[in-house]
Amino acid sequence: MLTLTSPRDTPLHGWPAGAKLAGLCLFTLALFQLASPLWLALVAVALALGHLALGRDIAAAGLGLLRPLWPFALVVAVWHLALRDPSGGAVILLRMGLAVAAANLVTMTTRLSDMLAVLMRLLSPLSRLGLPSDRIALAIALVIRFIPVLSDRIALIRAAWSARSPRPPGWRLMVPAALAALDEAEHVAESLRARGGAG
Amino acid sequence: MERSLSHIALFAALIAVLGFVPQIMLPFGVPITAQSLGIMLCGTVLGSKRGALAVLLFLALVAIGLPLLSGGRGGLGVFASPTVGFLIGFPMAAFVAGLVVERSRAGVGLSAGIGAFVGGVIVLYAFGIPGLALMLDKSLPEAALMITVFLPGDLIKVVLAALITQGIARMRPDALLSRA
Numbered sequence: 001m002l003t004l005t006s007p008r009d010t011p012l013h014g015w016p017a018g019a020k021l022a023g024l025c026l027f028t029l030a031l032f033q034l035a036s037p038l039w040l041a042l043v044a045v046a047l048a049l050g051h052l053a054l055g056r057d058i059a060a061a062g063l064g065l066l067r068p069l070w071p072f073a074l075v076v077a078v079w080h081l082a083l084r085d086p087s088g089g090a091v092i093l094l095r096m097g098l099a100v101a102a103a104n105l106v107t108m109t110t111r112l113s114d115m116l117a118v119l120m121r122l123l124s125p126l127s128r129l130g131l132p133s134d135r136i137a138l139a140i141a142l143v144i145r146f147i148p149v150l151s152d153r154i155a156l157i158r159a160a161w162s163a164r165s166p167r168p169p170g171w172r173l174m175v176p177a178a179l180a181a182l183d184e185a186e187h188v189a190e191s192l193r194a195r196g197g198a199g
Numbered sequence: 200m201e202r203s204l205s206h207i208a209l210f211a212a213l214i215a216v217l218g219f220v221p222q223i224m225l226p227f228g229v230p231i232t233a234q235s236l237g238i239m240l241c242g243t244v245l246g247s248k249r250g251a252l253a254v255l256l257f258l259a260l261v262a263i264g265l266p267l268l269s270g271g272r273g274g275l276g277v278f279a280s281p282t283v284g285f286l287i288g289f290p291m292a293a294f295v296a297g298l299v300v301e302r303s304r305a306g307v308g309l310s311a312g313i314g315a316f317v318g319g320v321i322v323l324y325a326f327g328i329p330g331l332a333l334m335l336d337k338s339l340p341e342a343a344l345m346i347t348v349f350l351p352g353d354l355i356k357v358v359l360a361a362l363i364t365q366g367i368a369r370m371r372p373d374a375l376l377s378r379a
Contacts, residue, residue, distance in 0.1 A: 004264045004274045021275075028279060068272055072281045075345060076335055092336050099279035107264045107274030115263035135204065139256055142208035143215070147267075150209070150216045171359050173220070174233065175366040178240055181213040182367070182374040188205035198201045 003112050004104075006061065010054045012109035017118045020106045028099050037087050040094035047101055058108060065104045066097060073097075116140070135198055146184065153180040203249055206376060210241050210253040211260070218269040231352045234269040238289050239319040239360040242296030243311040244367060246377035251294035258286060284330015291326060292318040300364075300377040307368040307378065312361030319360065320353050 006013075012020070034040050051059040073093055080089025107115075120133050127133055157176045161169040192198050217233040242250035257267065266273035278286060296311075296318030303310035324346070332342035368375050 002266065004266055024275065065272075065274070065276055068270060069280060072335065088336075096281060096334060100276040103279040104274055104276035107276060110264070112264055119259060119263055136256075139204055139208045139211075140260065142205065143211045143256060143260060144265075146209055146212040147215050150212050151219060154216060154220060171233075171236075171363070174236065174240075174359070174363045175370070177217070178213065178244060178363060178367055179370060179374075181209045182206070182244070182371060185205040185209040186202070186374075188209065189202040192201040192205065198204050 004065070004107050005111055006058055006108045008055065008057060010058060010109055012054060012105075013111065015109075017110045017114040018121075020110060021118060024102055024106050027102050031095050031099055034095070035091060037090040037094060040091060040098065044094055044098055047098060047105075051101075051105065054109070058105075061108060062101055062104055065108075066101060069096060069100060138198060142188065146188075149184065150177075150181060153177070153184075206245055207249050207253045207256060210237075210245055210250070211256040213237055214241065214254065214257045215260070215265075215267040218267055218271075231356060232269045235319070235353075236356050236359060236363075238293055239296055239315040239356060240363060242293035242298075242318055242377070243300050243314050243360055243364040244375060244377060245293075245297065246301050246379075247294045247297035249376060250297040251290040254290040254293045258289065261286075281331050281334040282327070283334065285323060285327035287330065288323040288326030292323040294318070295322045296360075297377050306365075307375065308361045308365035311364035312357055315357040315360035316354075319357060320350075323353075 031040070031043075034043070048059070051062050073096075076089055076092050076096075080086060080092070120137065123131075123136055124133050126136075154173065154177050157173060157180070158169060161173070214234060214237040217237040220233055222232055238254055241253045244250070245253060261267050261273045262275060262278060264274050268277060277283070296314035299314030299317055300307070300310045303313065305313070324343075328339060328342045328346065331337070331345060332339050335342065335345075337345070364375070368378070373379070
């Protein structure tokens with residue numbers, strides 16, 4: 001399965017993941033303190049130049065990841081133009097774009113294994129509450145393994161449906177899909193138990 | 200123990216896979232994403248705790264950089280976007296939906312419908328609307344106005360969640376952990 005991490009190593013890939021995440025938190029908090037569109041625009045230019053300095057592929061991917069924001073951008077733009085408050089609208093739009101772009105930059109330049117290591121460290125206090133982190137690691141591995149399996153099962157269900165009906169399955173797909181997940185879960189539980197349990 | 204773990208993991212995988220399937224087209228051409236239906240089903244089928252944990256597991260995988268949200272979205276950016284309130288509300292929605300099904304004495308279909316409505320609409324919006332208001336600097340009524348377009352689709356999902364949960368209960372009565 002593809003991750004959002006850039007396959008080409010950039011200098012940022014080498015930075016410790018924990019430091020990048022802490023920096024991201026501070027950056028996002030600071031964004032909400034800036035109230036002037038001019039300052040936010042300067043930060044936006046700096047962030048865009050930073051993307052370009054890391055490579056054109058990073059900049060293009062970063063721009064692509066901002067695309068889901070357009071409905072919000074449209075609503076805010078229309079809203080604030082109607083209120084004759086363009087600078088207020090610009091602050092909201094710049095802040096939204098910057099917060100998302102900075103977070104995406106951290107995701108693009110941090111390997112899945114590094115991110116996973118940080119997650120495990122953050123979750124380690126849960127072991128005192130009876131949720132040991134190796135159990136969480138097993139659950140994460142199971143999800144990653146079973147996404148393609150369930151995907152194939154659903155494709156089979158869809159094929160079986162379309163062999164019998166000219167119409168698309170629509171929501172009727174959901175009952176057999178959920179049953180496939182439930183059955184698979186019982187099998188996995190049995191195999192885990194047969195191999196000495198989940199610990 | 201193993202059974203809880205495998206059910207949580209498999210339903211987290213199911214939510215992810217439902218994000219890849221094409222949008223479900225309802226009659227009269229209303230598209231709905233199957234993924235949020237998967238969140239409701241986590242609660243109504245697995246029950247409160249397991250359902251919420253399945254959704255949390257799914258969100259953890261999204262956060263560490265897997266593009267599993269519908270439309271191929273993922274990574275830390277989605278937690279900085281205006282819809283972050285809905286993401287935070289997802290596990291709560293599954294928890295409340297599961298709690299209603301566990302506690303209610305009504306039939307499976309009816310209680311799943313009530314659970315999906317209370318969890319997947321009321322609780323979810325109670326997180327989503329303040330999140331939107333905060334991120335876009337709007338008042339709560341203004342933010343609520345922005346998302347009214349999603350209400351009809353969500354109400355259809357409540358009905359579907361009830362029908363699907365009832366279908367599962369009929370075919371695998373033992374598998375419905377929320378009623379076990």
